[in-house]
Amino acid sequence: AQKVTQAQTEISVVEKEDVTLDCVYETRDTTYYLFWYKQPPSGELVFLIRRNSFDEQNEISGRYSWNFQKSTSSFNFTITASQVVDSAVYFCALSHNNAGNMLTFGGGTRLMVKP
Amino acid sequence: DVKVTQSSRYLVKRTGEKVFLECVQDMDHENMFWYRQDPGLGLRLIYFSYDVKMKEKGDIPEGYSVSREKKERFSLILESASTNQTSMYLCASSQETSGGTDTQYFGPGTRLTVL
Numbered sequence: 001a002q003k004v005t006q007a008q009t010e011i012s013v014v015e016k017e018d019v020t021l022d023c024v025y026e027t028r029d030t031t032y033y034l035f036w037y038k039q040p041p042s043g044e045l046v047f048l049i050r051r052n053s054f055d056e057q058n059e060i061s062g063r064y065s066w067n068f069q070k071s072t073s074s075f076n077f078t079i080t081a082s083q084v085v086d087s088a089v090y091f092c093a094l095s096h097n098n099a100g101n102m103l104t105f106g107g108g109t110r111l112m113v114k115p
Numbered sequence: 116d117v118k119v120t121q122s123s124r125y126l127v128k129r130t131g132e133k134v135f136l137e138c139v140q141d142m143d144h145e146n147m148f149w150y151r152q153d154p155g156l157g158l159r160l161i162y163f164s165y166d167v168k169m170k171e172k173g174d175i176p177e178g179y180s181v182s183r184e185k186k187e188r189f190s191l192i193l194e195s196a197s198t199n200q201t202s203m204y205l206c207a208s209s210q211e212t213s214g215g216t217d218t219q220y221f222g223p224g225t226r227l228t229v230l
Contacts, residue, residue: 004157006157009155035218035219037221042223043124043203043223043224043226044221044222044223044224045205045207045221046221047218047219047220047221050218091157091158093158101146101209101211101217101219102148102160102163102173103158103160103219105150105157105158105159106157107155107156107157108155108157
């Protein structure tokens, strides 16, 4: 069975601090994809990144970076120099290797960045 | 840009009413999904569709049905709304890709309250 665990339900930081959001997954598929989405207070989930299971290179996009470690089944997300606009709920998700491209989501981590 | 729209942002209904939630996407995507989001539980898949008139049950289909008569439109139906169906409902769409998983794009969500 597929499972995604985001152990941190809420994180609070002060602006300019670095913060890491953890994501641990379980799957029996050999080919799979991992995703991160951001849900700001407006409610719409915004796609941030997709990573396939064969690509363990870390990715950096501006202040965002992702660390994929297959050995520990983790796909962690770091925000450097956090800003108030980063305040949101962040979801990690895992694909199913079947028709329809279903996703299993973690419970989400609410990040609050205080000025 | 992918655009997924949902018919209402906020909806209030009474117990026992029949409720229709509509979702439309403009990117000619094959796959469409309905999720509900509850605090601490992340997103849970209700139903998805990988083609017109095709539907598959997700993790929590009980109390819901769906309809996909046209490729761009996917409707979620609550035959007889109950208070435990008070939730945020999110629609998503994605392209079907062979051998891989394409990104799901989400609508703004409908916050449904059943009194």
